[in-house]
Amino acid sequence: MTPIPAIVWGVSLVATLLPLVIACPLFVSIILMLTGGKLPARATTLLVGAGMGLCALFAVISAYSFLTGPDSLGALHVVLWNWMQVGNFTAQIALSLDRLSLVMMLVVSCVGFLILVYACAYMYDDPDIARFFAYMTLFVASMLLLVLASDLLAVFVGWEGVGLCSYLLIGFWYGEQANAVAARKAFVVTRVGDALFLLGMLLMATAVGSLDIPTLLAVGPHAPSTTLTLGMFLLLGGAMAKSAQVPLQTWLPDAMAGPTPVSALIHAATMVTAGVYLLARLHGLFVLTPAAMLACAVVGFVTILLAAGSALVQTDIKRILAYSTMSQLGYMYLALGCGAWHAAMFHLVTHAFFKALLFMAAGSIILRVHHEQDIFKMGGLRKDMPWVFTAFLIGSAALAGLPLITAGYFSKELILGSAYEVSPIFWAGALFGAFLTSIYIFRCVFIVFWGGHRTHAHGRSGMAMALPMAILSVLAIAGGWMEMPDAIANVHIFSNLLSPVLGALPQEHGTSLLIVGSLVPIAGVTIAWTLWRPRDVAPTPAESPAIATLRADWGFDTLYDRIFVRPFMVLAHLNRRDFIDRFYDLIAALTQGSGQAIARLQSGQVRRYAGWIAAGTVAALCLAV
Amino acid sequence: MNAADPNGALIVAVILFSLGALGVLVRRNLLFMLMSTEVMLNAACLAFIAAGNRWHLADGQVMFIMIVAFAAAESAVGLAIILRMHAAGRATLDADTGNRLGG
Amino acid sequence: MNIVLELYGLIAIGATALAITRTIPVHGLLYLVVSLLALACMFDELGAPFAAMLEIIVYAGAIIVLFVFVVMMINLGQPDQLREKGWFAGGAWIGPGVIAALLMGLLVYGTQRSTMAVGTAGTPIGPQQVGLTLYGPYILTVELSSFLLLAGLVSAYHIGRRIGGKS
Structure with a gap:
């Protein structure tokens, strides 16, 4: 690791700020945990706002100085300390900033900041607000560590940290058993993935001798190809569990038991995309294992269709969004499997914008209709809450990928084009998935916002909730304009940003694909309107x-x-009287019994004591003589 | 002065020591237990003196003086305890009644 | 063999055996005095006249007198004598007897396994020699025993403080 030259002002600034980006939320979390809920709600929210604001500010400043600095094409390493050194194996706590982790860091810190501001209003009246924010800020810190760490072992620390926070926050309202069960399920299912990830990591460590990601990317290709393939399969398994891909997807819909800001931050914008980020980070190795890439693409492909199919018939608004998250993550995996790293990362970013927006809007609705989540019990909310309606509509349009005006359109087109390159089947399936997506999300829109009133909305969403939604609404529309196909406009800000890390963007595809991809969402919305447009009778969920x-x-x-x-x-x-425990019970009984037997010697009678002393002397003399 | 036999003196010491031990174990009266302790201490003294005679050194007698000092201190405390017990109403001086430290 | 020494030894053993089996404390104490005097004679025979004198003056003269004082103070009577006899009943001797016999056997075996040569019939070790040794190499021990005596004095005073007084 070369020492950072202190002369270059920008670089040393980044080196100073980068640890602070992680330290800010961590510090807030520690304060909230140590005060143990004694802080009043106002102080808690102020503290969280300040901490997360600083975190986002530092992230933006360090991103700016990095990009304008001399190192902007490479990577910047900040070694904090040596973690461990075992023989030839060294693990460091080091942060590395390159253009890929920069994008992810900005998403996590800025979207995280917006969601936490929203959560300050959403959770204000909860008695356990301090606990909530302690977990949330701890989550942000872990996620940033995951993103910025330059050593896979440190990445794993962040990986486990976000898993733990996810568990704690899903079960946040632990008073209800269903929530606790959902949390446990999420924890156990992702644990399968964590075990795979750990195995993969250990395999790579033995094969390469280091877990430092640059070293891994440099030396890894020389490892035996079977080892490499196995290692990548294991890492893929870990990523899949985190991202709720088939067959480890079952935890995500249940995870909606947590408060809605949690769903927005953890189960839509950041944690579930950690696997995508990890695979993009290791794409240099991933590209060498075609089998793992194919598996990744197939998993993504299957997940898109299964999740979209499930989303089509859900009645709970948050479960619809959960299935849509799975489906969108499927697109990212499909893109990764097709080698379209740019597309996967681009979709990750836009998805973070519009899915966080959708969850926030859904949270506002839920809050204002007395925690009702069944869409068939809502209706006509368009007039009660026009701003929330606008936000939800923008988010839905971006999710459905309505052409030109939404961010989701551009990222999805990029993925579809790359899928067509690999196999038309992938393309067709993904296109069908997009078609289903526009149907299910507009089904939700039409049922919730049109038609007659079936519930009474009360109150207003405050500024702290409205502002983040407004900002994300703008991003959900304009975020796509930083990367457009040549057929529409020659804008490639995003891919130019990532090209030094991920390689050049592949060749553009024909306009015909683009036209088909644009028409499909419109068709989907039309079908949704035909099926669920407001009628005289209230809509009921189909049953069979x-x-x-x-x-x-x-x-x-x-x-x-x-x-x-x-x-x-x-x-x-069968084993409820644990047979191994019997053994330990025996030891306990023996100890107790002998203790009682020896206690009987202490009779309190001085002559007995003298007798024992004499007997002991006799015994000692027997040995000595 | 005749030649003394330290072996005989040692055997006497051993017998006295065992008698003292027997007295401590058998007697229930604290007074007799203390007396038996004195006997045991005397036996030890005799062994020291016999050894000092064998090696013709003054150290045996020095140890004797130490033991006498120890015996004086021990019997002073022991007798004080006996008096205290008697004054507290346990006139029998039965060692077996003082068993409140039993576990 | 020194017949005189053996004789004194026999007297000491007999007197001790009688001392520990008496039921009346004063009788026991008198036998103990006899035993101590016999021991003092043995010390003299073993070439330790100074120790013999100390044995008579300090042991028989001071410590045993202390015992006598206590016996006088607690004033045991006829019922105590009967009770003491009751405590001697048969079975009480078995266990202690076995242990004491074992102890004696082992010690005799241990001391006689390597028989000491008969001491050189040298001159007795007088008080001067003892004193030089005592205040020479053993000075630390002397100081320690002064601590011990002080502690004995203080604790004896503390324990016996309230006798006869108010509670």
Whole structure:
């Protein structure tokens, strides 16, 4: 690691600010944990706002100085300290900033800041507000560590940290058993992925001898190809569990049990995209293992369709959004599998904007209709809350990818084009997924905002909730304009930004693909209007066994329940008097028994004591003589 | 002065020591237990003196003086305890009644 | 063999055996005095006249007198004598007897395994020699025993403080 020249002002500034970006939220979290909820709600929100504001500000400043600095094409390493040194293996706590982690850092800190500001209003009346923000800020700190760490081992620390915070926040309202069960499920399912990730990491460490990502990318290609493939498969497995991809997707819909800002931050914008970021970070190795890439693409492809199908029949507004998140993450995995790193990262960014927006809008609705989440019990909310309606509409349009005016359109087109390069089947499936996406999200829009009133909305969303939504609305529209196909306009800000890290953008595709991709969402919206436009009778969810299966995530939950949970429960039940414990009980009983026996020697009678002393003397003499 | 046999003196010391130990173990009266302790101390003295005679050194007698000092201190404290017990109403001086430290 | 020494030894053993089996404390103390005097004679025979004198003056003269004082103060009577007899009943001797016998056997075996040569019939070790040794190499021990005596004095005073007084 070369020492950072202190002369260059910009670079040393970045080196100073980068640790602070992580330290700010961590510090806030520690304060909130140590005060143990004694701070009043106002002080808590001020503290969180200040901490996250500083975090976002530092992130922006360091991003600016990095890009204007001399190192802007490479990477900047800030070694904080040596973590461990075992033989030839060294692990460092080091941060590295390159253009890829810069993008991700900005997304996490800025979107995180907006969501936390929103959450300050959303959670203001909750008695446990301090605990909530302690977890949330800890999450942001872990996520930033995950993003910025230059060593896979430190990445893993962040990886586990976000998993822990996800668990804690899903079960935030632990008073209800369903929430606690959902949290446990999320934890256990992602743990499968964490185990795979750890195995993959250890395999790479043994094969390469280092977990430093630059070293890994430089030396990794010389490793045996089977080892490499196995390692990448394991890392892919870890990423898939974190991103709720088939077959480890079952935890995400249940994770909606947490407060809505949690869903916006963790289960839409940041944590679930950690796997995508990780694979993009390791793309130099990933590209060498075609089998793993194919698997990644297939997983993404299957997830797009399964999740979109489930989203089509959900009745809970947050579950619709959860399935749409899975489906959109599927697009990112498809893009990664097709080698379209730019497309995956671009979609990650735009998705963070519009999905956070959708969740915030959904949260505002839920808050104002007395925590009702069933869309069939809402209706006609367009007039009650016009601004929330606008925000939700913008988010839905971006999700559906309505042409030209939304961010989602451009990122999705980029993915579709790359998928067509690899296989027309992927392209067709993804296109069909886009079609389903526009149907299910506008089904939700039409049922919630049109038609007659079926619930009473009260109150107003305050400034702290409106402002983040307004900013994200702008981003959900304008965010796409930084990367456009040549057929529309020659703008490539995003891909030019990432090209030094991810390589040049592949060749453009024909305009015909673009036209088809533009027409499909419009067709989807039209169909949604035909099916769910306001009528005289209130809409009711369609019911049939097939739909019930679809709604229950294609029966994955039942399947896992049958093959994993129940046998495990049976085993646990059989062994409820743990036979290994018997052994330890025996030791305890022996200790207790002998203790009691020896205690009896202490009779308090001085003659007995004298007798024991004499007997002991006799015994000692027997040994000595 | 005749030649003394330290072996015989040692055997006497051992027998006296065992008698003292027997007295401590058998007697329940604290007064007799203290007396038996004195006997044991005397036995130890005798062993020291016999050894001093064998090696013709003054150290044996020095140790004897130490033991006498120790015996004086010990019997002073022991007798004070006996008086205290008697004054507290346990006139029998039965060692077995003082078992409140039993575990 | 020194017949005189053995004789004194026998007297000491007999007197001690009688001392520890008496039921009346004063009788026991008198036998103990006899035993101590016999021991003093043994010390003299073993070439330690100074120790013999100390044995008589300090042990028989001071410590045993202390015992006698206590016996007088607690004033045991006829019922105590009967009770003491009751405590001697049969079984009480078995366990202690076995242990004491074992102890004696082992010690005799241990001391006689390597028989000491008969001491040189040298001159007795007088008080001067003892004093030089005592205040020479053993000065630290002397100081320590002064601590011990002080502690004994203080604790004896503390324990016996309220006797006869108010509670």
